[in-house]
Amino acid sequence: MLELRAITAGYVKNAPVVRNVSLTIAPGEAVGLLGPSGCGKSTLARVAALLHRPDSGTLVLDGRPVRRWRHRAPRELRTAFGVVFQQPRLSADPRLALRDLVAEPLRATGRREGLAERVAELASAVGLTPDLLGRRPHEVSDGQLQRACLARALVLRPRWLVCDEMTAMLDASTTAALVAVVEEYRAATGAGLLAVGHDRTLLDRWCDRTVHWETLPARARPAEDGQPAPERVPAG
Amino acid sequence: MTCDAPTPAGGPAPAVWRSRGTGRRSTRTLRVRVCAALAAATVLAVLLVPPLVQLDQQAVDLAAKLLPPSWEHPFGTDDVGRDLLLRCVYGLRVSLLVGVAAALTATVVGTAVGAAAGALGGWADRAIMRVVDTVSSVPHLLLGIFIVAMFRPGVWPVVVSVALTHWLSTARIVRAEVMSLRARPYIDAAVSGGASRWRVTVRHLLPGVLPQAGLAAVLMVPHAMWHESALSFLGLGLPAHTASLGTLIQTARGSLLAGQWWPTLFPGLFIIVPTLAIAGLAGAWRERINPRRRSELML
Numbered sequence: 001m002l003e004l005r006a007i008t009a010g011y012v013k014n015a016p017v018v019r020n021v022s023l024t025i026a027p028g029e030a031v032g033l034l035g036p037s038g039c040g041k042s043t044l045a046r047v048a049a050l051l052h053r054p055d056s057g058t059l060v061l062d063g064r065p066v067r068r069w070r071h072r073a074p075r076e077l078r079t080a081f082g083v084v085f086q087q088p089r090l091s092a093d094p095r096l097a098l099r100d101l102v103a104e105p106l107r108a109t110g111r112r113e114g115l116a117e118r119v120a121e122l123a124s125a126v127g128l129t130p131d132l133l134g135r136r137p138h139e140v141s142d143g144q145l146q147r148a149c150l151a152r153a154l155v156l157r158p159r160w161l162v163c164d165e166m167t168a169m170l171d172a173s174t175t176a177a178l179v180a181v182v183e184e185y186r187a188a189t190g191a192g193l194l195a196v197g198h199d200r201t202l203l204d205r206w207c208d209r210t211v212h213w214e215t216l217p218a219r220a221r222p223a224e225d226g227q228p229a230p231e232r233v234p235a236g
Numbered sequence: 237m238t239c240d241a242p243t244p245a246g247g248p249a250p251a252v253w254r255s256r257g258t259g260r261r262s263t264r265t266l267r268v269r270v271c272a273a274l275a276a277a278t279v280l281a282v283l284l285v286p287p288l289v290q291l292d293q294q295a296v297d298l299a300a301k302l303l304p305p306s307w308e309h310p311f312g313t314d315d316v317g318r319d320l321l322l323r324c325v326y327g328l329r330v331s332l333l334v335g336v337a338a339a340l341t342a343t344v345v346g347t348a349v350g351a352a353a354g355a356l357g358g359w360a361d362r363a364i365m366r367v368v369d370t371v372s373s374v375p376h377l378l379l380g381i382f383i384v385a386m387f388r389p390g391v392w393p394v395v396v397s398v399a400l401t402h403w404l405s406t407a408r409i410v411r412a413e414v415m416s417l418r419a420r421p422y423i424d425a426a427v428s429g430g431a432s433r434w435r436v437t438v439r440h441l442l443p444g445v446l447p448q449a450g451l452a453a454v455l456m457v458p459h460a461m462w463h464e465s466a467l468s469f470l471g472l473g474l475p476a477h478t479a480s481l482g483t484l485i486q487t488a489r490g491s492l493l494a495g496q497w498w499p500t501l502f503p504g505l506f507i508i509v510p511t512l513a514i515a516g517l518a519g520a521w522r523e524r525i526n527p528r529r530r531s532e533l534m535l
Contacts (some may be wrong), residue, residue: 051424071433079430091421093440104439105429152425 001026002048002160002192007057009040009047016055017043021216025160030186030193032203035213042086042164045196049081049162079109082153082191086165088145092137098148099123099133105156122151126181143174150178154185161186163195167202179206264520271516278510282329289322302496312498314484315491320499324506327479332457332510334394334464334480339456341399346406347442347449353407354414355437365411368404376401377466384467389475394467398460406452413445447521454518458511465507481507 002025010016018040025031035041046052047059053069060066066077085091092101102119106112123133126147137145146166153161161182167175179202186193197203203210297317305312311320353364371379380397387393417423418441426436461481467473468482476483481503488499 046424049428051427070427071436075430075432078428081428083425083428085421085425087421091425093422093426095443104426104431108426108429108431108435108439149425152429156430 001060001062002194003058003060004044004048005058005060007044007047007054007059009043009052009054009057011043018047018054020057023048023211023216025192025194027159027192028186028190029209030195030207032207032210033194033196033213034198034200034203034210035196036198039213041196041213045083045162045164045194048194049083049160050078051083075109079105079156080158081160081162082156082158084146084150084153084161084163084166086168088142088149088169089137091149092145094137097134097136098128098140098145101137101148102133102151102155105152109156111156118155119151122155123148125154125184126151127177143170146170146174146178147181150181154181157189159189159191161191161193163193163197165197166195167199168197175202264523267516268520271513271520274509274513275517278328278332278513281325282332285322285325286329302491302499304496305498311502312496314488314499320484320502323479323484324481324502327481327484327503328506328510330391330474330478330480331461331464331482331507334391334398335457335459335461337395338398338402338460338463339453341395342402342456342460343406343449343453345399346403346452347410347445349403350407350410350412351414351437351442351445354411354418355433355441357415357418361411368407371401372404377463380463380467381470381472384472389473391474391478394464394473397467398463402456402460402463406449406456409448409452410445413448414441417441417444451518451521454514454521458514461507461511 004021004023007018007021008016009018021040021044023031023033023044033041033044043052047054047069050059050066050069050073058065061077061080066073068074070078093104096104099119102122103115106115106118119133120130123130128144128147128151132140132144132148140148146169150166163182167178170178182193183206185191193207195203195207200210297313300309300313300317301315303309303313303317309319309321311324314320314323349364349368353361353368356364380401383397383400384393387396414437423436423440426440431439464473464480465482465485468480469486471486474480474483476487484503485500488496488503492500
């Protein structure tokens with residue numbers, strides 16, 4: 001069970017982007033989070049994936065409250081989440097070939113045994129041909145790169161998947177292919193899913209339930225004082 | 237963008253932006269080639285002349301003192317009759333060694349400190365940058381003089397002195413770059429993929445800042461040569477018998493007042509020419525690694 005309780009989070013002191021929001025995802029459940037641009041849903045997804053420390057609120061993972069985020073979180077907790085971001089160009093290290101990109105989490109966690117087989121297996125699952133694996137991010141299309149990013153998110157067999165507008169920049173066929181890969185993985189492992197997006201049709205068809213940002217227990221109000229939401233800056 | 241003069245009838249109208257861009261590019265290419273040739277000549281001279289020529293740069297010939305430039309002595313001789321061309325090449329050798337060693341040391345220290353500050357963030361970043369600000373607040377030539385005065389004159393005290401006073405700008409550049417890279421989603425992906433702080437820094441952040449750090453190192457070489465010359469000129473750098481460009485100018489300044497210009501002019505040129513060559517090459521490198529400049533180059 002992944003529980004976000006009364007989360008308040010932001011990037012600038014005293015100007016939270018997300019205010020007092022709660023969301024619960026049951027094991028194996030697929031929840032779609034729908035909302036307009038800039039409302040704070042990506043920030044909530046980052047909090048859920050332990051990438052951004054909230055200003056207040058509690059994240060409870062399988063009954064245990066999480067107290068540390070990013071590098072301070074234990075590695076096995078961090079790797080319980082597979083994250084796919086909206087922009088594949090920015091979420092891929094430009095120096096790594098796609099093969100290394102997919103294998104990077106395995107190397108980072110010291111699981112080098114059977115590395116090549118696991119990468120080949122995932123590449124075939126997401127539809128990347130062997131010649132594409134040798135290319136660098138600038139030598140492939142957005143869709144191909146997002147396939148590699150999805151493979152990277154799945155390589156450690158996470159229990160939770162966080163897809164932050166994963167298909168926003170992709171055409172319909174690539175979207176369908178990526179969603180099919182995620183669903184295949186979930187069917188095989190029973191992983192839970194938080195899919196963030198603003199395409200109601202897609203989320204309704206993909207997820208068990210779709211939550212609209214406006215209907216969350218207490219919604220974020222980033223622009224209530226007439227100021228735009230602040231730029232994203234790295235979390236500490 | 238300016239308008240070109242009308243083209244002769246019948247000829248194809250040239251694209252204005254292209255002709256201008258090509259012209260600028262060829263000037264730039266010529267500049268880079270000249271700089272590369274000068275830098276190569278400098279390096280070859282300091283590497284090849286001493287072992288090949290087998291002449292004693294310390295050979296004193298009082299009968300031939302302060303001779304003006306001639307075929308026998310192209311740069312003339314100094315106040316004790318030593319050949320100035322040979323002395324300048326040996327001096328350049330020492331100055332270049334000090335410049336390269338000091339620039340490398342300063343870049344390694346600056347990159348390590350800047351990367352640590354940028355990657356750690358928070359209070360560690362604030363503490364490290366306050367140390368950087370504190371060291372920066374002391375005039376660096378003064379600090380360099382203080383450091384070098386603590387040791388017996390020699391090459392390595394000068395290297396240490398220049399390196400310890402010049403890592404600050406590199407640290408600032410690297411920190412800014414690391415902080416900018418740290419905000420990219422691929423760093424988030426690495427964190428989520430279980431990478432340690434060390435791995436994120438070494439595998440993802442440092443390779444991204446290496447071009448800037450390398451550029452800073454190259455630009456620092458002539459600057460460090462100038463510092464070596466300044467310290468030696470003040471009598472604090474290398475011992476007087478060791479030929480460096482600074483000591484050559486320092487020992488020759490008396491004869492300049494007597495009208496003998498060559499013992500100061502040629503060592504001075506030996507400082508200026510490599511400086512311009514290295515700065516020209518570094519400028520071309522900066523244009524290559526700066527995407528905005530690169531887009532102009534593509535015109």
